[in-house]
Amino acid sequence: MTSRWIKSTLPKGGYYFSGNEAAAEGAIAAGCRFYAGYPITPSNEIMERMSVRMREVGGVFVQMEDELGSIGAMIGAAWAGAKAVTATSGPGFSLMQEGIGSAVFTETPCVIIDVQRAGPSFGQATKVASGDIMQAKWGSHGGDYQVIALSPWSVQEVYDLTIRAVNLSERFRVPAMVMSEEAIGHLRESMFVTEKVEIWDRKKGKGVAPFGTEEEDLVPPMPTFGEGERLLVTSSTHDPYGFRKTDDPEVQAKLVERINEKILRNRKAIIQTEEYFIDDSEIAIVAYGFTARTSLYVLKSLRKEGIKVGLLRLQTLWPFPEEEIEGLGRKVKRVMVPEMNMGQVVGEVKKVCGCEVVKLCQNNGEVIRPERINEVLRRIY
Amino acid sequence: MVRAMEKYIRPGIKVTPFCPGCGSGILMGLILRAIDELKLDMGKMLFVSGAGCAAWIPSPHFNGDTLHTLHGRPVAFATGAKLFNPALCVMVISGDGDLSSIGGNHLIHAARRNIDLKVICSNNMVYGMTGGQVASTTPIGAVTATTQEGNSERPFDLCKLVEAAGATYVARYSVTQPVALINSIKKALLHVGFSFIEAISPCPTQFGRRNRLDRPEDMIQDLIRRCILEEEAEGLTKEELAEKIITGEFLPCQK
Numbered sequence: 001m002t003s004r005w006i007k008s009t010l011p012k013g014g015y016y017f018s019g020n021e022a023a024a025e026g027a028i029a030a031g032c033r034f035y036a037g038y039p040i041t042p043s044n045e046i047m048e049r050m051s052v053r054m055r056e057v058g059g060v061f062v063q064m065e066d067e068l069g070s071i072g073a074m075i076g077a078a079w080a081g082a083k084a085v086t087a088t089s090g091p092g093f094s095l096m097q098e099g100i101g102s103a104v105f106t107e108t109p110c111v112i113i114d115v116q117r118a119g120p121s122f123g124q125a126t127k128v129a130s131g132d133i134m135q136a137k138w139g140s141h142g143g144d145y146q147v148i149a150l151s152p153w154s155v156q157e158v159y160d161l162t163i164r165a166v167n168l169s170e171r172f173r174v175p176a177m178v179m180s181e182e183a184i185g186h187l188r189e190s191m192f193v194t195e196k197v198e199i200w201d202r203k204k205g206k207g208v209a210p211f212g213t214e215e216e217d218l219v220p221p222m223p224t225f226g227e228g229e230r231l232l233v234t235s236s237t238h239d240p241y242g243f244r245k246t247d248d249p250e251v252q253a254k255l256v257e258r259i260n261e262k263i264l265r266n267r268k269a270i271i272q273t274e275e276y277f278i279d280d281s282e283i284a285i286v287a288y289g290f291t292a293r294t295s296l297y298v299l300k301s302l303r304k305e306g307i308k309v310g311l312l313r314l315q316t317l318w319p320f321p322e323e324e325i326e327g328l329g330r331k332v333k334r335v336m337v338p339e340m341n342m343g344q345v346v347g348e349v350k351k352v353c354g355c356e357v358v359k360l361c362q363n364n365g366e367v368i369r370p371e372r373i374n375e376v377l378r379r380i381y
Numbered sequence: 382m383v384r385a386m387e388k389y390i391r392p393g394i395k396v397t398p399f400c401p402g403c404g405s406g407i408l409m410g411l412i413l414r415a416i417d418e419l420k421l422d423m424g425k426m427l428f429v430s431g432a433g434c435a436a437w438i439p440s441p442h443f444n445g446d447t448l449h450t451l452h453g454r455p456v457a458f459a460t461g462a463k464l465f466n467p468a469l470c471v472m473v474i475s476g477d478g479d480l481s482s483i484g485g486n487h488l489i490h491a492a493r494r495n496i497d498l499k500v501i502c503s504n505n506m507v508y509g510m511t512g513g514q515v516a517s518t519t520p521i522g523a524v525t526a527t528t529q530e531g532n533s534e535r536p537f538d539l540c541k542l543v544e545a546a547g548a549t550y551v552a553r554y555s556v557t558q559p560v561a562l563i564n565s566i567k568k569a570l571l572h573v574g575f576s577f578i579e580a581i582s583p584c585p586t587q588f589g590r591r592n593r594l595d596r597p598e599d600m601i602q603d604l605i606r607r608c609i610l611e612e613e614a615e616g617l618t619k620e621e622l623a624e625k626i627i628t629g630e631f632l633p634c635q636k
Contacts, residue, residue, distance in 0.1 A: 034465050060464045065490040069457035072450065072487075076429070076461030079448060080469065084461070102451050225446040225462060226469050228424040230391065232441050234449035243393075243441055244449070 020045035026162030033059035034082035071099030101140030127365030146263035212240025218262035281310030329353035402597020404582025415566035435476035435503035453484030492546035505584035513587030549574035
């Protein structure tokens, strides 16, 4: 299975976009031709742009009656052959969780752009947070599944990682999420569109078992409705051909194992992180999303004072970059994890990081100010 | 099922999981006869269902594309598939609880959009698979697992609901009216627009036994007696009408 390079939908060059506009364009560039959504702040600009752009690129746009419908329509469209995308925020993301479980279990590619806002519940609809990180991984019942979740820190990266999310979702037949944040979604800055973009398409096949494979990557081919394959797709436990097996322990165990293993085994192809000054650092920040921007700003000013601090930025949150964090723990004395929640990723860091881990939590609807990060770093240095 | 219909059944399927006397097996046969009479290619059809006994009518039995979704969501999943590939003939087959209670929102919105889906709602007036709890379609007074004293809430008139929401073909027939039901399904299959057929179906296991219709044939007899055509209802007194189920084509195919 390989990728191919196609011409970008937008002409090559510089653009002045908001993160939400960039998300819509990234999805289209990656081949998304089906968008189903429901209005919710602060993600609305994505759907509004998609309502225009899907028409322009010959895709399908539908505003559904709720988020339960949005994710359902996406799964239906994906089996009809579409690369399908939706966008939402906290309350809508909660409503989509059962559908995410269905997409996971039926191995349906689809992408959810979650422009995170302050919660719980309605919370502060127009204010920033990154409180949905654990929900992205654990939100659908049963728990024993894997998804892919990416975290952009700039408008450019919203574009790039949305393309990547669509690609990874198609390649591994798994829901992929772009964990954007209000501050990135509404941030407007310049970004660049390249001449060509790398695209992955789902594996196809005729007369194959769509839910079982002996291939090394553990990803079975995915036929499409209407091709005469007479597909049997079910959200219940099923054998490799899709037959419902609701009381067979072996089928249940085997299917659950494979949908987990197909992601974990392919970790290296999925996980991306970025290091800043780690090699000579005594302490390090582990950050993601908007908070990583602030962290880099603080780091640069502290470096000028001779404070040896580094940054490990997580572009992939799920599957969790365990090896990278473990390696970091061997290099530095202390790690600090700032997050716009009461401590989610920090728990994952603690599980694998051998050194001392300090958290900096904030859920007040604001981005974390540099002074706070600065203060904690000085304290632990 | 007669031999000639076996080609519509997925290879390897030998039995259905339905209880003795269940209407799902009858409805399954009637849908396949409608498809057979129209000579439709099942390889180009998509059958979408939700959760519950009726959702198992197409999945896994039908030898076309089948999508067994989540409780309440088949219409939403079907909407996505149909919008992306309009060439697919998409039929939703699910129960009354699935389509009109937990999935009621998708049902009325799909009707409003008048999207070309053929929705067949198998209405047994109870949650059968989960043990016979009261539904939004259970008649007043009926005893269920959650209304031991008799149901005190009014049921939906699903046909009125869906017609008001904008469907362009609406009918109700009982599985005890097989010819009329086959003809109605054929009309829905040929109609371009949102079609809704409420197929009244007996559930002797969970409904009948709690409501003095102890044997499967009692329920069938009861439906034969109670289901009357619209024209037969004319001239009946209010008391006579109270126990009847009016069937017929309430909204012929609209352009």
